[in-house]
Amino acid sequence: VRGELTADSISAGSSVVCAVSNGQGRCWGTYMTGDGTTAARTTPVDVLTGVTQMSARCALVGTTVRCWGANDSGQLGSPSVLAARHPLPVQPAGLTDAVSVSNGGQFSCALRRTGRVSCWGNGMTGQLGSPYMALARAPVTVYDDDAVAISAGYGHACALRSGGTVVCWGWNQYGQLGNGGTTTSFT
DSSP, rough: TTTTTOEEEEOOOEEEEEETTTTTTEESSOOOOOOSSSSSEEEEEEEESEEEOOOOOOETTTEEEEEEOOOOOSSTTTTTTOOSSEEEEOOOTTOOSEEEEEOOOSSEEEOOOOOOOOEEEEEETTSSSSSOSEEEEEEEEEEEOOEEEEEEOOSEEEEETTTSSSSEEOTTSSSOOOSSSOOOOOO
């Protein structure tokens, strides 16, 4: 992009990069950058307006989240969209009070105004906070206390609590949950 795009924030995923510039969400990279096509984009394309934050293939617009792209594990969070890929942004079900969003590997999480964290998509490694949930096509509450920030990784996620402590859940093969072990945690 080298000087061609002025941005307020930026987020990179495995094959797409998105930026926010004066409320305009723009993305570039491999297929489905959110502009309605399935073509790879080698330069930024407009996706959404009114954007305050982006995380790879999801954007925060006001207090709602919009996601696009792969949906083979329910990553779009919309039970009405069953296609394996969706080229346009859709709203995850029931998310009307989001303050931030973070994409992981085949799942996403949103921080809600209440301090709750809701996630959707692939839950095979505990990233949805339940040993019984391998896939969620709509957001489910993972953490319901006092989160102030979230970050999703490949198969795990963490929340920063209002008191400064961190809570993590999901895949832990390499100790990424920081709990001194390597056992996956579903809560």
